[in-house]
Structures are given as structure tokens and as C-alpha cells.
Amino acid sequence: MASETILSEPALSLPVTLDDVRAAAARIGDSIVRTPTLVSQTLSKLTGAKVYLKFENLQFTAAYKERGALNTLLLMSAEARAKGVIAASAGNHAQGLAYHGARLGIPVTIVMPEPTPTVKVMQTEGHGATVVMFGETFDAAYAHARQLEVERGLTFVHPFDQADIIAGQGTVALEMLEDAPDIDTLAIPIGGGGLISGMGTVAKALKPDVELIGIQAELYPGMYNIIKGVDLPCTGDTLAEGIAVKQPGDLTRQFVKALVDDIVLVGERGLEEAVSLLLQIEKTVVEGAGAAGLAALLAYPERFRGKTVGIVLCGGNIDTRLLANVLLRDLARSGRLARVRVRLQDRPGALFHVARIFHEQQVNIIEIYHQRVFTSLPAKGLITDIECETRDGAHLDRLMEGLREGGYEVSLVELA
Template identity: 45%
Template sequence: MISLADIEAARERVDGVARRTPLERSRTFSEMTGADVHLKLENFQRTGAFKIRGATNRIATLPAEAREAGVVTASAGNHAQGVALAAERAGVDATVVMPKFAPVSKVKATRGYGASVRLEGVDYDEAQAVAHQLEREQGLTYVHAFDDPAVMAGQGTLGLEIADDCPDLDTVVVPIGGGGLISGVAVAVKERLDDVRVVGVQAEGAASAAASLSAGEIREIKGVDTIADGIATRSIGEEPFAVMREYVDEVVTVDDREIALALTLLLERSKTLVEGAGAVALAATLSEAFDYEDDETIVAALCGGNIDLNRLGTVIRRGLVQMGRYLKLTVDLKDRPGELERVSSIVARAGANVYAVHHDRTSRDVAVNAAELELELETDDAEHAASIVEELEADGYEVEVLS
């Protein structure tokens, strides 16, 4: 079990490497929820995520012999960058094993911080197996992403900052992957402040923590499937599990649609870019995945901002669908002159903007005397999108909403 003293000692080691990130009240999300919502902007952290805190503390505590031999780790991206920069700042060689499908931006950034990168396995757990093999073969020190007291204490420095900047805190909402962050934050805020609730959030496609806490033992899931790749682990760690059982009050889940919506709202309303894992705490708050009172002071930890640009467009599109701002549909047409113009007129009168059009009359699924029109529309909100479908159907068209 880590203690408040461990976390305070870690802050001295981390200071100068990790930044003290802002904590800001959000009027937008406070109005949307009725609570007093604050955002811990850890996406502004050096390397773009909180992982630099734990990695710095772990490497700083290595004996001289271990520093000379070097370190190895496995990561989907954020911990990789944290270890790479912490090792570079400490003059220690670092090897990082990342899954083959890790975001390209994170792979490039990790190499840019000076680490040797190997791409192995389809997910974090397979990459970790390779890293442990290198640990044994080359005599390296393994820097675990979460299952290490020194790493947990380093992550807990984020909790000290929250406690300092928001002494009236009622609830802190923290993402859970392996549990290193929430365990450190939970100890920090609960030992520093009175009557604080700690709520953990996992992606629905990588939810092992709630089952583990309910069972009283760690439960591993068979696989992970979520846009929140930064918290896509099959199980929580043993060290964090022990802390979570004592300090974490509740664990909830959010699905990818809710994550995409929170990410899109942060980008549009707060001009803040986060990755999927960085959006889950706000997603849980917006979706009321946990109960809270009006005017309750809530801090949502935005734990990372390293989203791959190739994925960003897809995630934003999902968010727009949730907001009713993007509508994709198909309309069955008679294959005769003027039909396309007729549909276009209905859409124009409804005030929608056409993003893309695909007209097909050669598909096997389309009758010989018919055509299929696929439209992608920019709409105002869900009510506006529904009204467009209603107007098309009222004019006799068969409509299928695709998203």
C-alpha cells in the first residue's frame, strides 16, 4: 500500500520533469450537468499524458547498477512516451515494446524521446510478454505501466495538485486502465481532504475493475475493444487493486458513443483536445453514469491528449452523430429523371447541408427500375435530423438511417 508520504516524496522527484497542469472550472459542463464541474487538464502535461509522473518517480528510485543496465517497458503509447522522456532526462537507456497497432503518433513520439521501440503483439498484454522476455534476457529493469508502488506514487502527484487547487472537492472522477492513476490519486485526495468521493471510470469494452472489486479478486477479461486505447487493458494490477479496494468508492463504465460525444464536446466547447481515455471521466459525468447532486463540486481528470489524427476524424464523426449533427441515410428512388432533384429540394427546404452524395443504380440489391441514394448531411441537432427523415417519408420515400 502506498502512503501520502510516498506521494509527497514522489512530488519532489517529479518536480522539474512533469508540469503542474491547470485545473479549470467549466461553465459549459456545469450548466449541462447542474454540478460544479472542473477539469484537470492533464492533457497539457509534457508528453501529453500523466504517465511521465510515475515513470519519472520509478526511474529516479533505481539503484546505480540498474540505471547503468537500462530499463524496458510495454505500453500502448502514453506510458511509452513517459518512460522514454524520463529515461532520457535521467541518462538511462530505454527499450519500449508497443503493440503493432499502437497509434502512429505515439510510436513516433516515443522514438523522438530517444527510446528504442519494438512493435510486438496485438495488444498491451502481448507486448508486455515480449518486454518481460527482454527483461530476463538482457538484465533490464521493467518499468510497469501501473502495477508498481513507485509508479502509483508518481501518478498520485496529480491528486496532490487537485487537492491543492480544489479544496472544496466533493467527487473526483478518474479513468481506470490498470489502476495506477486512480490508486495514487485516491490516496492523495482522501488523505489530504475530508469527505471526498473517488469514482473510477472504465470503457465498456475494457471493463475489468468493477468485476474484480465485486468478486474480491482480480478478474481478467478475454479481450478489449474500445476507442479509449490508453486504458485498454485486460485486467487491473495487483498493487492498484489493493489500494482501490480501500480508497475507491465506485467504478462505472461508459461506451464508445459516450466517449466520442465527450471528446467532441471538449473540442468544440472548451477548445480542448483529448484522446479517448482522456474523455472517459467527463463522459461518465455527462451521461450520469454515477449519481451526483446539484452544485456538487466534481473534478474530471482529462488524463491524456495523444490521439492519432487518423482516428480523430472518425471519433468526431461519432460524436456528431450522438449530438444529432451528422446524419447518414439511404433513400430508395425510382430510376427516372428528376428524382434526385426532388430529394435534394426536400433536403434543402429542411435546411440541411449536404456533405456527400452517392447515387447507385447498378448494385445487385437495387431493383432494375430503381436507384439507391446515399446522403451524408450536416444537421443542427437530433430533432432537426429526425424532421428530415419524416419529410422524406411523408413524400413517399423509403428511408434507412445508417448513422
Template identity: 40%
Template sequence: MHLERIINVRENIKDTVVKTPLLYSNIFSEMCKNNVYMKCENLQLTGAYKLRGALNKIISLNEVEKSRGVICSSAGNHAQGVAYASLLASVNATIVMPETTPYLKVESTKNYGGNVILHGKCYDDAFMKAKSLEEEEKRVFIHPFDDMDVIYGQGTIALEIFEDINDFDYLIAPIGGGGLISGLSLAAKELNPNIKIIGVQAEGAPSMALSIKNNKICTLDSVNTLADGISVKTPGNRTFEIVKDYVDEIITVSESEIVEAFLLLAEKHKLLAEASGVVTLAALNKLNVQDKKVCCIISGGNIDMLTISSLINNGLVSKGRLLCFSVELKNVPGELLKISEILAKENANVVKLEHNQFKAINRIHNVLLEVTVETNGHEHIQNILSAFKQNDYQINVMY
């Protein structure tokens, strides 16, 4: 029954939505000893899968509903999907987004014609504001995940996957409110009842995982994750029931695991994805299986340059590719040369250097040197630190 509905939705949206590529990853396959494919929804129009569900919902509205205009709450990607779909359908759209929403997502939503209101610190705050405006302005609320039209729209991704490869053992998707994984699982389980559906949440926002564990919908007191696209305090009523019945396991991943997955995807595949988009890749080492065919949904790529820079730096530090340290030196000629000689001998390339007398504890006789160097892993870092210790330098590792 669900599959037939999703097939019909695909026909309704196929002229707008891009069929995104399904790419094999040698890197992630070798890492987890499985055959890993990536469904690249980061290359979708508006930069994320959310366009699918938003477009299907707005297409399904009658003329009276369209004339009233629509409103939604979103952490960013649903906002862009609703704004773009509304633009195509000539429908007035108001979008409520958290104040913490990345600049790129806010500006992109405005560029698609959405009237943006920033409110609250997370999705749930924006949701409450949008619901109040729905009543005041008599608009039609477009829920980002707890709506069957939206869920069926997201399910069209599974149809595209199975058109390309129909014998996956595992399908892995991010979970925020649960709309994406609900649509995927409804379609995939009918197409292949033996496929395992795995959901992934950030450790700082595990609302669905907690709800499934307690067999009831639970609301988190707070959320704290760089994966803003899946930062949801309360999962949906419909999505909770679907996840409970169709999803085989929910894995949570740490912030450092997310950052490392982002860096690996960018460095090895030259693909950019937002933090919530790479949580499926971050979960690969937690599958505890080998030689299986695995499909990871890369759900979105709406990420701004400052965030990219921050994630890259954090990823490099996490993998032992950057070392920043400080050391107090005697304020006499030749001391900086000694430091340079040690670094050169250990094959550490200097990225940044600050020589500042005023930061030293003993400002009269000493100077503080802060150095950032490129390194080749954690073992290389230990070799560098050991070399300084052997030369009687007291090193303070900053990161």
C-alpha cells in the first residue's frame, strides 16, 4: 500500500526533483570492510532531500489552501524545500527558523522567496512559533517530518536506489524527527523485506533513540550537536510508529566521529556535506558486520564556508594532522632557530608562528612562542613532543 503511494508521488515530482547519483566508495568500504555506496542527496536541488517531501505536500494542496499561503518550521533544509516548492507553485510561504541556523541556509531560503522569521535556539522553538502564526494568519502548516505526504516524498529516494542497485543488505539514514527514514523504510521494506534499515542520531540529540528505548515519545531537555539538521528534541507521532515497526536499529555517533567522516568525505571524494549529512558515514564502523552491501544516505550539503573551515580544522586535529603548541623561550638571539631546527629534523611543516614577548609569564627575560605545524598522525606528534623534551623544552599543547 505505501509503496504504491510512493510510486505515484515519484511521478508527481520527477520533473522537478533530480535523480541524485549513487556512488561507490573505496575509502569507506576499506574502512569498515563492507561495500559502501553513497546516495548523494547533497547534490539535490536546494542542496538536500527535503525538497522531495515539501514539493509533494504543496502539490497536494487544493486551490483554497494554496491561496491561504503556507508556513513551516525548519532547521534549514526543509525551509529551502518549502520555499522553492512554493515558488514553483506561486504560493506565499513564511518560514520560521532557529536563530542558530547557519547563514547560508537562511539566505538561500530568502533567495527562494520565503519570508524568514528567526526564533528560538533549536527546531522545537521554531516549531512552536510557527504553530502560533499558523493560527493567527490562517496559513497551512507544512510539517518537516510528521506528515504522510512529506514522508512519502522522502520515500522516493528508495525507489531511485533500487533502480540502480536492488540487493543492498543495509540502508543507513540520519534521524532527526524521522521523516526521511520513515519514507525510506516504508518503500525499502516492501521492495526487499530482508533489508536492514539503520537510523543514525547524534549523541547530543538522541530523541528517537530514547523514544524507541522507552517505547514512548520522549522529549529531550536540550540538544547539543553540530549536526543542526537532525537537532530535534521531540520526534513525530507518525514517524515514531513507523520507526518502531520498520527500523531495525538506531546508532548514535559522537561529534568527533561526525567531524572525521566529514573530513574523509571532503578529502577523498571531493564532496561537501553538512554535519547531519555525514552521520551515516560516521556510523559505518559501528555496524559490526563485514562483506555486506551498504547504502548510506548523504542527506544534505548546505554548509557555509566558516563551518567548513571549522570542521576541517577540527577534523585535522582529531586525526593528528595539526599540532598547535606554545613554549617560553629566553629572549636572546638564536632561540627561535633552535625550535625551527627541531621541527625541521622531525619533518613538521610550520603553518603559523607567533613570537610575542608580552604573553610570556616572565616578560622581562622570556618570550612566548606559539606554533602550529602540519603533522602526519598521532605517532608523529608524540615524536615531535619527545624531541622537545629531550632538548629540555617545556611544551604546552594547545590542540
């Protein structure tokens, strides 16, 4: 995690204004969901800030991206619409463009990186788009899309580095500040920078004193590197693939330099915790990028404590298997799910006596794994891993103490 205050430059000649965003809001208003902005009492108590959540995961395509996509499509000429559009996207821009393209009768081609979650590929195809899988990263997919743009005579719709896209994304802030005018800080995820550029344009125009904090995944600090003049690596398998962009936009970096007060980085464990908390507390599903704002509040409590913070839950398209893994890992880290490793002698009744201690401690056994062969123990010894469910970390500690008092050599199989 890293944080360092940025000294904003004056917003003198940025190509998107508050009036542009208001025009976009009028243009797209009948075709997108005006998602709620609600205060979370539990998260406010947990973080020490007054926390407002903007539920952009409730859009039809489960992400804010359709705002900018629709604004751009509506501004295209009839000739360009007839030929069709192409884009490179890790998923949410693709779905927004595909959905509204189908509504408007505009052919849509999407180039996606090969590691894109299956749910995003299927949903994009389900909206009628032609999907081309290419490359391991967004940047590789982007380069291929620009090549196809020329070869097929299509109009390229950039996921973030385009004025019409930025204006559409800025409508998120118009709604937030209308619904919660007391917000004094906005914590906004940054991938390519389109969302924070549009929201920053609105926020700084309506409330010049509002603090604008950008959030990036530690594994992909692209905008952080540019703004702070560092060279941290941009690589790895992040939960927040929606903001895993190595090279932010040339246009959006100008907005960030002019408008953003700070950028902070959040780690993978923090993103996992935030996804889990939002599901448990708010009963809402978000993807990794959508949880970045909450992850920042949890990682930097002193940075946000006492403030009124607006967080955008920017997307909810997460693979169900991945979500299950995230939730189970969070249970394990909190001590509510554990794998206990016990050394036993291979004789009748050995497991019964261990199970009796679990019963005495009121710990639920989920699965039992015996290991007799792949172990360094003597032939008459064995290792038993017992997966179990406890109430909390203190309950798990009591179980471990009870096993040791029973004469067993015991340890926990820890998560990375």
C-alpha cells in the first residue's frame, strides 16, 4: 500500500466541462438506471467515516460503463452507426457498448483479453456483440482492436480515453452529489481513468473543496506511476481485473493531474475483504474493482476517518466460482473456517478421541483428510487434516488449546 499527496494543477483546458456532463445526463437519462446513493450505517461505524455507496452494480449490465458507451453511440453519425463500432475491453465497457448497440441497431465487435472472466464473455455475447479473444492483457487486446478498426472501417469506442466517454461517466457524480450533497470526499477506482476524470470534472465544478481520491490495485499502479513519477511494476493476477490497466489514457492523465488530490494503492487481501464485506453487510455483489473504494477506507482509516465519503460500487460482474473462493478465504482469515492438522497414531479409536474434543468445543467438522503415505512420519503415524467451522477466532483458539491439552500435536494450515 502506498499514498502520497498530489498537488493538483489548474483545470484550464480540459475538453470536458460540467455542461458537457449535464448534456450527457439529459441524453442518456431515459435509457440508464438512476442508481441509488445510500448511506451505510454499518460500514460507517466500521471505518469511522460517514460512508455513502453508489450502487452502479445495479445498472442493467451491472456496471457504470454503459453511461459513457451510450453517450458516445448517441453522438455518432448515421453513417458511422451503420458500419458499426469496435472496442477493447476487459468486460464492463464491452457489455455496455454491446447492450446499447443492440438497442440502437449498431453492430458491435469487442476484442477481449484471453484471461477475461467467462461470465463477462458470455454476457457480452448475450447482448449480440461479436467477441474476439486476443492477448493476455488489455493493452494487447487494444492494439488488435485498433488494427481491426482500420481493416474493417469501424469506429473505435475507447473504454476511457475519449471525451464523450468521460462526459457520460461523469453523470455518476451528478447523481451522487444531488442525492448526498454533504459528501466531502470521493473515493473512486482508477484503471484507465475515465470514471475519475468525469466524476472529478463534476465534483470540482459543483464543490471545489471536495477531495478526490483515486484508488488503484497494487499490482496495476499505472496512473500512480505517471502522476507520482515512480516505476512500480504493473503485472500479476489481480481480483480487480476491471482496473488492471498498464497504460492509462493520454487524455485522462491530464484530468487526473488537474483534478485529483491523491492516489492510494490497495492490496489483493484488502480487495477480497471488501468484496466479502459488501456481500455480508450490504447484501450486494461487486467485482474486485467495485470494491476498491471500500478497500481503501479499510486500508487507510486515518486518511478517511471523520469525513463524509462517497464510494462508487462501479461493477458487479464477478465470476461465481471466484466469488465463492473469495468468501471462503475471508471466512478462513477471520477464523470462522479452518483446517486443523493433527498428528495421530494409526490405531482404532484415534480419530474418535479427536472428534470428541471437537464435540466438547462445539466445533462443526466439515471434512476429514487422512494422510498415511506422503508424510515424513513413521509408518504407524498419520497426519489428519480436519476442516471445521467455528464462531470466530477466539473459538478456534479454544479448540486448538483443547486439542493440545488432550496430548495432540496440532497446527493450523494457513492461507497465503
